[in-house]
Amino acid sequence: MRHIISILIENESGALSRVAGLFSARGYNIESLTVAPTEDSSLSRMTLVTSGSDEIIEQITKQLNKLIDVVKLIDLAESAHIERELMLVKIKTSHDTREEVKRMVDIFRGKIIDVTANSYVVEMTGQSSKLDAFIHGFEEGSIIEVVRSGPTGISRGEKGLHL
Amino acid sequence: MELSGGHILVQCLKDEGVEFVFGYPGGSVLHIYDAIFHQDEVKHILVRHEQAAAHAADAYARATGKPGVVLVTSGPGATNAVTGIATAYMDSIPMVIISGQVPSPVIGSDAFQEVDTVGITRPCVKHNFLVKDVNDLAETMKKAFYVATTGRPGPVLVDVPKDMTDPNIKVPYKYPKKISMRSYNPVVSGHKGQIKRAVDMLLTAQRPMIYSGGGVILGEAHKELTELTQLLGYPITNTLMGLGGYPATDKQFVGMLGMHGTYEANMAMHESDVILAVGARFDDRVTGKLAEFCPYAKIIHIDVDPASISKTVKVDVPIVGEVKPVLEQMIELIKDSKTKPSKSALESWWQLIGSWRDVHCLDYDRTSSVIKPQYVVEQLYQVTGGEAFVTSDVGQHQMYAAQYYHFDKPRRWINSGGLGTMGFGLPAAIGVKLAFPEANVACITGEASIQMCIQELSTALQYNAPVKIINLNNRYMGMVRQWQEFSYQSRYSQSYMDTIPDFVKLAEAYGHVGMLIEKPEDVRGALEEAFALKDRTVFLDFITDRTENVYPMIEAGKGHHDMKLRVAPGTPVDRELS
The missing domain is CATH 3.30.70.260 (ACT domain)
Structure with missing residues (x-):
């Protein structure tokens, strides 16, 4: 597990x-x-x-x-906890695909933080499974680079991990 | 008081009450050695190889209970010490190692005699430090001693770059009296409820066993263990590391358990319904095949290290705490309890154990015309009145020593149990002899092991540490040969040497006495003569039976009830007894 x-x-x-x-x-x-x-x-x-x-x-x-x-x-x-991971993805774009990529980013509540004629850089946070789903939504070859932070987490409620 | 780093280190050792430092000088530690030169309170023992410095300090700690201290230079000085550090780590021996390091500005530049000592030693120390500021030196040393000696003890290394000991840089010195670390708080007392549960379980057992290990020796709990065991009247077995934790000559002692344990100890473990494990860690050499380990038993485990509990064997009543206070509480509860051990159950249990004892699993051919190694150990036991400190190397001789020298007291049996380090015995004997100059110290070894640290004969002479070396010379790496006989159809691959030195001449060359003993009838006399030479190191070269094997033996992957026994003297065959 x-x-x-x-x-x-x-x-x-x-x-x-x-x-x-x-x-x-x-x-x-x-x-x-x-x-x-x-x-x-x-x-x-x-x-x-x-x-x-x-x-x-x-x-x-x-x-x-x-x-x-x-x-x-x-x-x-x-116990109950919240888990988040940050991902930066560089995606190939062209005149024809730009709108489609942007829609995907919106659906997943990501942000486009860098734009060139042929690429977007997308920032996204969430549970690891959500980030996986976003990546799987693209055809093979359209993703140039993926950088993931690995999950971090915090417990729910008042109690915390501190001294 | 303002001191330079070198003097601070030496002053810290004085403030810790350190008697001996075992070491070897070199470039990075020259400032420290200069500070040592200016005083004579802390005695430096110059070894001939850094591995021996660690073994000698380790054995000093095992024999006295005080931490051993090692001082080595950077690079090869530190790497040579690693085997000794790992040896101490595996057996949880308190030790502080000071290693020199290249000056901090050149760390990482592949400087002369530079290695990443903190990195190399990380997996074989309890903790290590790299000193980055001379102002932190005294506190770091205090932490090192604190961590090394508390909780489950272990070696702690302090890596000191040369610029930290610069004689021109002086800083205020104050050795902390106490230290606390927010990240390190070892548990001392056990959980009361768990202790109560354990006592209830023990008192209602039908076939109880007490199995105790090195933790009893390290935790100074031999008196409590003995009291508890005798209060209950239960059988007790010791691990290799636990020998001396309970008097071996007492009738409740059934011998060592494990791979070369007695038939009665292993069978009793196998048939037991309640096992009290005290300061033992269910090592693979003790348990044999895990799936067949103690199939009928509920297990109570007392250990100061929570990570030792349920690591390989799932236990029913875990008790995390120092063994001594936990045993004290158990004794109180047992005394106050209305439930008493069942007399009838205990009687039939002892009867069953008696039938296993009748197998006489440690019998060997006493009529042999060649020297039997077991006979030498038995004679050593008699000549020294069972009172000697016995160190050993690793192999058959180590097992003979554990089986035939009956340790009634703790800290008398000094051996590398966990790591199994050949070369340990001689430097260990020197470390023990320095701690107890009046005591008889014997190093039981073999012609292969002794050659791994033979150069320390020179140290023994320099520091007047007269030890007796009992060399069981069978012209084979005996334990390797035994495994090859049993598991490789006697294909003795590389388990013997074509040339073995003339040990008598070698001993003499080092300024000691050498004796060659070739006949059983000469064994006793030679030992008496050697121990009469109080102020001389004597190398006794016993030419023993080449093909003798250690019995009983649980072969790798087998259970406690599946032991290989000796039947007729000298004829090793399997015997069905289970």
């Missing part, structure tokens, strides 16, 4: 490689990983998407907690 593990970690050099190293050393898989500092510059927030049996996920969270730099973590998949 897919799990989204959200981690508060000391903003130290090497902290990211401790997490990445743990996953490769123990053979756990990482589907995506995002990391950036929080409002407290001494802490980073990491969102890690992984999958595995309940036993493996239990080991992953225990092993992550064991890392000295990890301050706190939660498995967002255990």
